[in-house]
Amino acid sequence: MTRLARTSIWPGIALSAGVFALCLLVALAFGPASLSLGEVWRFVTTGPVQGDLPNAIFWQIRLPRVLVACLVGAELAVAGVILQDLFLNPLTDPYVTGVSSGAALGATIGIVLHLSNLPWTTVLALVGGFLTLGVVWMAARRRGRIDIFVLLLAGVTISYLASAVVTVLMIRANQDMYAIVYWLMGSFSGRGWQDVVIALVAAPFMIAPLFFAKEMDILLQGEKRALELGVEVERTKRVLLVTAGVLTAIAVSVSGIIGFVGLVVPHIVRLLVGPGHRGLLPVSLLLGASLMGIADLLSRTVIAPNEIPVGVVTTFVGAPLFVYLLRRGRKG
Amino acid sequence: MSTTRTRRSLAAVTILTALILAVAGALALAGCGSDASAGVEASPAASASSGPITVTDGTGVTVTMDQPATRIVSLAPANTEIAYAIGAGDKMVAGTSYDDYPEEAKSLPRTGDFANPNVEKIASFNPDLVLAAGGLQDKLRGKLEDLGMKVYVVDPKTYDGVITDISNLGRLTGFTAQAQQVADTMQKARDDVQAQVASATRPVTFLEIYSKPLMTAGGETFIDDMITLAGGANLGATAGSGFPTFSTEVLFKNDPDVYIADSGSMGEPGDIARRSGFAELTAVKDGHVYVIEDSIIARPGPRLAEGLRELVKMIHPEAATAQ
Numbered sequence: 101m102t103r104l105a106r107t108s109i110w111p112g113i114a115l116s117a118g119v120f121a122l123c124l125l126v127a128l129a130f131g132p133a134s135l136s137l138g139e140v141w142r143f144v145t146t147g148p149v150q151g152d153l154p155n156a157i158f159w160q161i162r163l164p165r166v167l168v169a170c171l172v173g174a175e176l177a178v179a180g181v182i183l184q185d186l187f188l189n190p191l192t193d194p195y196v197t198g199v200s201s202g203a204a205l206g207a208t209i210g211i212v213l214h215l216s217n218l219p220w221t222t223v224l225a226l227v228g229g230f231l232t233l234g235v236v237w238m239a240a241r242r243r244g245r246i247d248i249f250v251l252l253l254a255g256v257t258i259s260y261l262a263s264a265v266v267t268v269l270m271i272r273a274n275q276d277m278y279a280i281v282y283w284l285m286g287s288f289s290g291r292g293w294q295d296v297v298i299a300l301v302a303a304p305f306m307i308a309p310l311f312f313a314k315e316m317d318i319l320l321q322g323e324k325r326a327l328e329l330g331v332e333v334e335r336t337k338r339v340l341l342v343t344a345g346v347l348t349a350i351a352v353s354v355s356g357i358i359g360f361v362g363l364v365v366p367h368i369v370r371l372l373v374g375p376g377h378r379g380l381l382p383v384s385l386l387l388g389a390s391l392m393g394i395a396d397l398l399s400r401t402v403i404a405p406n407e408i409p410v411g412v413v414t415t416f417v418g419a420p421l422f423v424y425l426l427r428r429g430r431k432g
Numbered sequence: 433m434s435t436t437r438t439r440r441s442l443a444a445v446t447i448l449t450a451l452i453l454a455v456a457g458a459l460a461l462a463g464c465g466s467d468a469s470a471g472v473e474a475s476p477a478a479s480a481s482s483g484p485i486t487v488t489d490g491t492g493v494t495v496t497m498d499q500p501a502t503r504i505v506s507l508a509p510a511n512t513e514i515a516y517a518i519g520a521g522d523k524m525v526a527g528t529s530y531d532d533y534p535e536e537a538k539s540l541p542r543t544g545d546f547a548n549p550n551v552e553k554i555a556s557f558n559p560d561l562v563l564a565a566g567g568l569q570d571k572l573r574g575k576l577e578d579l580g581m582k583v584y585v586v587d588p589k590t591y592d593g594v595i596t597d598i599s600n601l602g603r604l605t606g607f608t609a610q611a612q613q614v615a616d617t618m619q620k621a622r623d624d625v626q627a628q629v630a631s632a633t634r635p636v637t638f639l640e641i642y643s644k645p646l647m648t649a650g651g652e653t654f655i656d657d658m659i660t661l662a663g664g665a666n667l668g669a670t671a672g673s674g675f676p677t678f679s680t681e682v683l684f685k686n687d688p689d690v691y692i693a694d695s696g697s698m699g700e701p702g703d704i705a706r707r708s709g710f711a712e713l714t715a716v717k718d719g720h721v722y723v724i725e726d727s728i729i730a731r732p733g734p735r736l737a738e739g740l741r742e743l744v745k746m747i748h749p750e751a752a753t754a755q
Contacts, residue, residue, distance in 0.1 A: 133681035153712050157684045160709025165680075214700055282645060289645030290680055292708020405671045405682040407645060 109379035112372065116386040120170075123390040127166045127397045132404030133157045160292065168291040168354055169396035169410070170389035171299035173361050175351040177388020178306050180362035181369075181380055182344040185316055186337065187252055193363035194348040197251070197341075198258035202232025203352040205262040207283050212273045219294060221283070222353045226298075229349025232258055237341070245334050246341065248323075285409045286356035288396050295354045302350040305343045306385055312336055313377035320375065360414045361388055361395075364422050371425045391418060487600040490587030491570055497582055500606025501561035507549050511563035511586050512537045513733035518602050518611040525557045533727065533735070551575050561604060586732060590657040591622060591740065594732045614734050621737035622661060625744045628751040629663025635689035637664030637747055638715075641675055641730075643693075643701055648678045655729055658736065662743035663751070664690060684709065690747050691715035696726025722746040 129140055135154055148159040179194035187196075194200065206228020210221035236258055240251035270280050309316070315336040318326045326333050348362075365388045366380070373379040395413040402408055486496045505526045506512040512531045515524050527540035528549075541557070544550045549569060554562060554576065562576050566587025573583045584604060588594045595615045602611020637659050641647040648668030649655035653675070659666040667688050671678050691713065693701035701723055705716045715721055724746070728739035744751065 131681050132679040133685040151712065153684060153687055156709040156712035157681050160712070161680050161684060164708055279642060282642065282647075287645040289677065290643055290707070294708070400679055400681070405676075405679045407677040407679060 109373065109376065109382075112379050113382050113386070116383045116390075120386040120390045120393075123393045124166065124170065127169070127393040128158075128162060130397060130401060131157075131162050132401055133162075164293045164296045165288050165291050165400075166393060166396065168295045168299050169288045170393045171296070171302070172288075172351045172355045172358065173365075173392025173395075174306055174385045174389040175299070175302050175347040176358070176362035176392075177365040177369075177384040178309060178381060179344040179347040179351070180388075181366040181377070181384045182309055182316075182340050184366055185320055185375075185377070186340055186344075187248060188320070188322075189252070190367065191363075192252075193359070194344065194351070195357065195359075195362070196255050196259070197345060197348065198232045198236050198255040198262065199229045199345050199348045200352045200357050201259040201262035201266075202235075203229035203349055204284055204357060205266055206231075207353070207356070208266045208269050208280050211276050211279045211283060212269050214276075219298075222295070222298060225353035226349055228262075229345070229352060232262065233342070233345035233349065246337050248337070251341070283356045286358035286411045287407070288355060288399070288410060289407055291354065299350060299354050302347050305346045305350075308343050309340060309377070309381055312340060313381060316340070316377040317375075355410075358392070358411045358414060360411070360418045361392055364418045365391060368418075368422055368425055371428075485603055487584070487603055489584045489600065490566060490593065490597060491585045493573075493585070495582055495584050495604065497561065497604055501559075501582070501604055503557065503559040504561045504563060504605065505543055505554050505557050505559040505581075506531070506563045507543065507554075507569050508563070508565035508586065509533070509727070510731040510733040511565065512540070513731065513735065514586070514598055514601055514614075515563065515605070517614050517734040518598065518605065519607045520601070520605040523605060525559055526554070551579075555579050555581070563601070588654055588732045589652050590654055591618070591661060591736060592657075594654060594734075594736055595619060597732070598734065618734060618737045621740050625662055625740055628744055629748050632663050632748055632751055634663060634665040635720075635747055636667050636686060637690040637692065638667045638683060638686075638688040640691070640693040640701060640704075643707075646678045646680055646683065647675055650674050650676045654732055654736070658729060658740050658743055659747070662740060662747045664743070664747040684713065687714050689715055689718070690720045690722070692722045692724055692743070692746055694726050694730060695723045696730075720746070 129137055133154075135143075135158060139154060140158060143155050143158040146155070149155045176194050180192070183194060183197065184190060184192045203225040206224035206226070207221045209228070210224040215221065215224070236251060236254045237246070239254035240246050240248070242250070266280070266284075270277050315326070315331050318329050318331050319333070319336065323333050366384050369380055369384045369387055373383050391414065392410075395417055396410050398417070399408045399410040399413045484498055485500065486494060489495050501520075502523055503525045504515055504520060504523045506515055506524065507528060509528060509530045509532065512524065512527045513533055515521060516534050516537060521536055524537070524540055526543045527537055529542050529544065531537040531540060543553050543557070549564075549572060551572060559581055562581050562583045564570065564572060564583055564585045566585055570585050570587070573585070576583050582604075584601065586597050588597055595618050598611050598615050598618070602608045602615075639649050639655060639659060641649055648671060649659075649666070650671050650673045651666075651669040652673040656666045656669050667683070667686055668676070668678060691704065693704055695701055704710055704721050710716050724739070724742055728735045728742060
């Protein structure tokens with residue numbers, strides 16, 4: 101099965117790159133301010149111009165927002181692949197490690213302390229995410245090796261703990277309740293270039309797992325088998341866990357907690373290109389970006405001038421697609 | 433082999449049946465629960481008979497008291513402010529964790545917070561009048577009235593609605609004259625402001641409630657009413673009623689003349705001019721970006737008069753200085 105995937109990854113990657121390019125174009129071409137396609141093209145060719153409001157709508161509002169959405173989608177999808185395959189558990193999503201709840205706690209503290217919206221909430225979310233990763237890591241370390249199942253349990257436990265603290269803070273500071281609830285729901289509203297930069301920091305962490313594709317393939321057969329086949333299991337696990345943790349923390353800190361993408365995109369991609377990581381990782385990255393880009397497009401256009409929470413859209417778009425592919429995959 | 437299979441499928445059927453029964457049971461219980469609460473809510477309205485003081489509250493319910501209230505519990509900071517402003521501060525026995533105005537209100541015993549009022553705790557103060565807010569708290573009415581308390585819900589949709597509530601509370605507490613004074617002050621602020629902006633054009637005004645996601649005050653809110661009174665055209669009213677999310681692109685497309693950010697209950701707006709692209713907005717270029725204290729525009733109490741005068745300074749600086 102891995103052999104089959106290995107020989108045929110390029111068509112899959114090319115196709116998903118095409119899909120991503122299309123999604124990016126559509127997401128940039130349409131928006132509630134309804135700039136005409138000609139105008140959008142003119143803005144792309146002239147670059148950002150000061151003193152031109154429609155130009156600012158494209159360069160300062162729409163473009164950074166679309167880029168942040170695509171980056172976050174890619175980050176969550178790659179983190180989802182890594183964690184599902186490390187935990188050998190199909191229900192895993194990037195949020196089970198507790199990193200997202202830690203980030204949520206950080207953001208909540210930022211909101212409750214009334215540190216003005218930008219960028220402290222983001223920074224505290226990042227700090228919260230990384231601290232949680234550290235704690236989970238320490239809990240799972242036994243005699244120099246990481247126990248994956250302890251890590252999963254510790255992650256889930258910390259998740260509950262952090263969520264409980266968030267709830268307490270929410271009730272204590274209920275004036276900030278809406279701000280916290282909106283943060284937890286996740287959104288790309290008001291994201292600018294600053295957020296693009298933060299999301300871009302994760303780029304190396306999206307590429308890194310590709311170098312471990314072979315090890316990840318072998319790890320699917322269990323740690324014992326991987327050891328027998330000469331894989332440096334502990335080193336691989338460490339690198340991958342940190343990678344997934346960083347990806348999740350960064351994604352969550354700029355967008356809040358957006359569900360479904362990190363859970364379902366890896367499954368969709370496995371159905372399309374198989375479980376081999378040389379194909380699974382890049383295609384998940386591209387399709388995660390595509391799905392989030394389109395979800396955000398719908399979130400900002402469907403009921404304009406209002407917005408639909410993007411997490412609702414990812415679920416509405418992703419769920420039927422997933423069910424369809426599952427049924428098709430069953431027949432094939 | 434086949435027996436294990438039969439046994440297994442039998443077990444599956446049993447579990448499934450149990451599940452269905454459990455769900456059905458839960459649904460039936462839930463159904464009973466809602467029926468019961470509906471009955472409770474209906475009874476107090478029916479028992480409203482004639483008495484010395486009768487007023488109609490913000491939800492259209494008639495509230496009757498045989499004599500002026502002597503022990504008042506407030507469940508919202510705005511209600512506390514009204515009670516103190518009309519001189520009923522001495523009769524306040526408890527407030528909320530968020531009462532911060534006037535100073536005396538801070539030392540009141542607390543019933544809990546705005547979102548989670550605790551019925552037992554409220555009852556422990558033995559009040560004869562509970563001042564609730566609309567929405568969630570309205571649902572407590574039945575329980576509180578069963579315990580013998582009168583409940584007045586303050587839920588105004590307009591500036592004048594606040595004035596009406598203040599007059600009503602004056603009657604319920606026996607401070608009619610002082611309440612009338614407060615109402616007159618609010619009325620005067622309204623008339624002054626209206627006179628100032630009578631002949632002026634209406635600048636497109638955007639009021640930011642929160643920035644991530646961008647939220648505004650839509651129609652059917654007293655904030656919308658106040659923007660209109662202060663001579664502005666509320667851009668948020670185009671996005672529906674209540675407090676809707678608002679597309680940043682549409683904000684830019686409409687390029688408001690005045691940008692007012694609310695500060696306080698939803699956090700601080702930060703440096704608005706430095707947000708991505710905001711430097712291009714007319715309001716930013718012309719220096720018509722303002723931050724307004726949440727408690728004077730978003731709390732339906734006597735200080736809205738202050739908020740209204742602040743708003744007119746922001747929306748019509750020329751008219752406000754001319755006076």
